[in-house]
Amino acid sequence: MGGPVRVPTMEALVLQIVNGLDKGSAYSLFAIGLTLIFGKLGVVNFAHGALFMIGAFCAVTLSRLLTLSHVVIDDTKTDFLGNPLKVEVPYIYDIFGKATGDVIIDWAVPISILVAIPVMMLVGVVIERGLIKHFYKRAHADQILVTFGLAIVLQEIIKYFYGANPIPTPAPEAFAGSFDFGAVLGFDPNVIIYPYWRLVYFAFAAVVIGGVFAFLQFTTFGMVVRAGMADRETVGLLGINIDKRFTIMFGLAAAVAGVAGVMYTPINSPNYHMGMDFLVLSFVVVVVGGMGSLLGAVLAGFLLGILESFASMGAVLQVLPGINQIILYLVAIIILLTRPRGLMGRAGVMED
């Protein structure tokens, strides 16, 4: 420490807000899937991180499939030994031609979203029907043990096929660079610059979160599900097959986790335990937001993201060293002690 406290400039503040929105969008996107399962269905799902990870590996798998190639002997060129040159040609060139094929390979990550949604829905439905269904009424401790076991098994399966090292999966060429965010707002150029992909991630998170809200709020299906979460028995007595809808909700939550994982691959190269790193944090986000509240989870995600960014500023660290390491947990403790049900939690959800 020591030295005079530097007063942060306007640029630094704006940069931290942008940083915070970026972190917050990742937290919110991860937490919104979890809150569907944990906050609404009441299952303490430690396998949520594994679903995120499987989504990321959907992107890895697809980009590997797209670049699957066969050897073609090119007679017009020779290699350094004078033999005809062997060229690896992706199968995709044969189907779409070289130009389109290159574009498809370049856009592998966004394209994987289309693949990840059905795959993750299927994974979610299989997990719910095969396992979670039997655990709705069991103690939390049992749910933790079984979902933790499931998470380990899923991780090990991925590790067996893909190895333990992170696999770089780049974003499309068009989003590779950085965007001079400050220039747009009238600051000096090259002060607030931001990778394009992170802006894309932010927009994507907004769309997905909005979509989940709209689905639950404005469709009949969503209305029935919300009613079922509030009072499962009555909805069942009305002759509605609520179990089936809960299964679909679990599939939806898995798909949300999966696409969050797909879009995260260019930011952090996926490895088999990437989900576990996010898991604890997202439980904190869900509980701080209030059990069962989607809006709460989103708000808490952005709040914690922005607070974390500001806590990492040099001026703050000078006054309170180490605050950036603990701010999330500190805020969580304060909120849980002052607002018993979190930011937006309602009475009667997961209470004893």
Added chain:
Amino acid sequence: MLGLNSRDLQLLLLVAVLTAFAPFFLNPFPVDSSLAQFNAGYPDLMQRFVIFGIFAIGFNILFGLTGYLSFGHAAFLGAGSYAAIWMMKLLTMNIIPAVTLSIIVAGLFSLAVGYISLRRSGIYFSILTLAFAQMSYSLAYSVLTPITGGETGLQPKMGDPRVLDAPLEAGASPRASLFGLEMSSTYEMAVGGWVFTFNVGYYIAAVLMLISFYVAIRIFRSPFGLMLRAVKSNQNRLGYTGVSAKPYTLAAFVISGMYAGLAGGLLVAMDSQAGAERMFWTASGEVVLMTILGGAGTLIGPVLGAGLIKYLENIVSKINETVLNGWFEWMPDGLQDAVVAIIYPFVGKGWHLTLGLMFMLVVIFLPGGLMEGLARIGGLFSRKSKASDDSVGAAVKPSPAE
């Protein structure tokens, strides 16, 4: 005797005999046989069995009796470790002050954390304890580096003051001891093809585990233990009868924190080092898993769970492809390759897969943990014992307090 009824006394004596003769039956295979891989009777692992047994026994007093699921107990283990290592650096390499201070520090720390966290119950309590533990971990890693050693952790060094000890001879490294009896000193007994190892550190830890186990039995059977069970079964009703649950749960929290501190101090006594990774949330999760795997609320279950997880971690993880091929050499070639290929993903580096599958199978088919499995096997052989088997039966029921 010892204030225990005959069943508990039998259990205690059984555990005492098992721990005393552990070096024999954990090494059932001759040293040069192909099954020597499964021998667990080496000092390092035996010490871990009993130390994590202590940790799990203590955790069970909180979780098994009151139903409060703490996700931050590793913080107390870590605090105990740091306290012990500082005693070794400043005072003496004798383990008595180190372990004593580790229990006291962990007790005070858990009093502070428990006092705040126990304002809430259920999942909120779990998240609060988790938040405190993660904060401790992050601080130990970063800002508290002068006290904790940060990433490198702490070890006793040559230049430490150690005011009570005579100065070290040149070239001697500081070693943990109990009045001159070094923790690492071992006696090896060779009988035929077998080698049995008797280690001072293991026996000291084992004696402490037996004392901890005895105290846990007394708590389980005391009026205090009954109050803790009442907290688990119906806290509202306890309130209506005019009893505040908070002092009881806080006492249970502090007791289990002190057990964790004892385990942390003993870890330092055995390997003379402490690091922040002992406080990470996965370490807290591990003791939760040990307790549930063995059977929460049973007396001996958590120790079994701890033993099983540590066994898998240390033994199964060491089986590699060469070893597997050695075992199945007697098979025809094609079959040998097939069998090895099937088993290989589950052992060695893939031991986590076995662990994950075991968690799932146990919780699906044996909701009461391993103890329920044992009780079922016991039930097959004797029809009478069912009625008298109350200690297991009580724990198997799902907890309504959740």
